[in-house]
Amino acid sequence: MRFSANLGFLWADRPLPDAIRAAKAAGFDAVELHWPYEVPAAEVRAALEETGLPCLGLNTRRGETGGLCAQPGRGAEARTAIDEAVAYARAIGAGAVHAMAGVAEGAAAEAAFREALAHACETAPELTILIEPLNRHDAPGYFLRTTGQAAELIAALGRPNLKLMFDCYHAQVTEGDLTRRFAGLRPIVGHVQFAGVPARGRPDEGEIAFDRLLPALGWDGPMGAEYRPGGDTDATLGWLERFRAL
Helix, strand or coil: CCEEEECCCCCCCCCHHHHHHHHHHHCCCEEECCCCCCCCHHHHHHHHHHHCCCECCEECCCCCCCECCCCCCCHHHHHHHHHHHHHHHHHHCCCEEECCECECCCHHHHHHHHHHHHHHHHHCCCCEEEECCCCCCCCCCECCCCHHHHHHHHHHHCCCCEEEEEEHHHHHHHCCCHHHHHHHHHHHEEEEEECCCCCCCCCCCCCCCHHHHHHHHCCCCCEEECCCCCCCHHHHCHHHHHHHCC
16 A cells, blocks of 8 residues: 655644655655645755655645635635645646635535636646545534535536545544445545544554555555644654555
8 A cells, every 4th residue: 555644744843845855754655735835836846856756735725714615705715725726736746636615504605615616627627626524523614524515516516627535534533434435435536534533643543443444445546644643753653664565
C-alpha cells in the first residue's frame, strides 16, 4: 500500500517546504495540503521537485464559516476561493482541489454549493474536485454531513471530475460500516483519508483496525494520513512501514 502525508497536521511545526522533505525522509509516497496559500507556490513546487513527491491536493479557503462554497449570497467569494485553489494547484502540479462547503443548511445552501461545484468543475476539468462530509463533532453545522448526501450531489451534478473524499475517520464517527459503505461508493471516490477514531490520532490507535481495513478497501492510490500527531510527528510513524508491507 502507498500513503500520503497530510501536511496540514503532520510536521505542521515546520515550514511547508521542510515538511515536504520530512515526508520524503519518513518514507511517504505523496503529500497533501490544507491551506498553503501563505507560502509562495514556487517554493512548494521546488520542494516537490527536489523530493520527487507528488502533491495530491489542497483545500479551498475556510473563511470564517469553515468553507465558502455552500454559503447563500456569497457566490462571488466562493468562486474567488475556488479560482485561487485551482491556480495554486496548477502552479505546484497538484491533482485535486477540495471545495469546502462550510457551515450552512437548507435549500439555499444546497443551491449555492451546486453552483460553486459546477464552477469548480468547469474551471478545472483537468483536476479532480473533491467534496468531503465532515462529522458533527469536529464540524458542527457543516453543510455536507454524510456520504449519502455527497453521493446525491455528485449524481445530480453529473460532472466526471467531481468525486467523493472518503475520510474513514469522519465516516466512522458519523455512519460506520466502512467496508461495505466504501464498496458501494467506490465508483465516485476520488481520494481516501484516515485517522484513529475517536481521537483523530495515529492510525494504529483507537477503535478501527486500519491494518485490516485499508487493505480490504482495495484502493490503488496513496491514502492520506490525516491525523493529529499530538507532538513530534516522527515519533508517531511506527505504523507506516507495517502498513506499507500489508
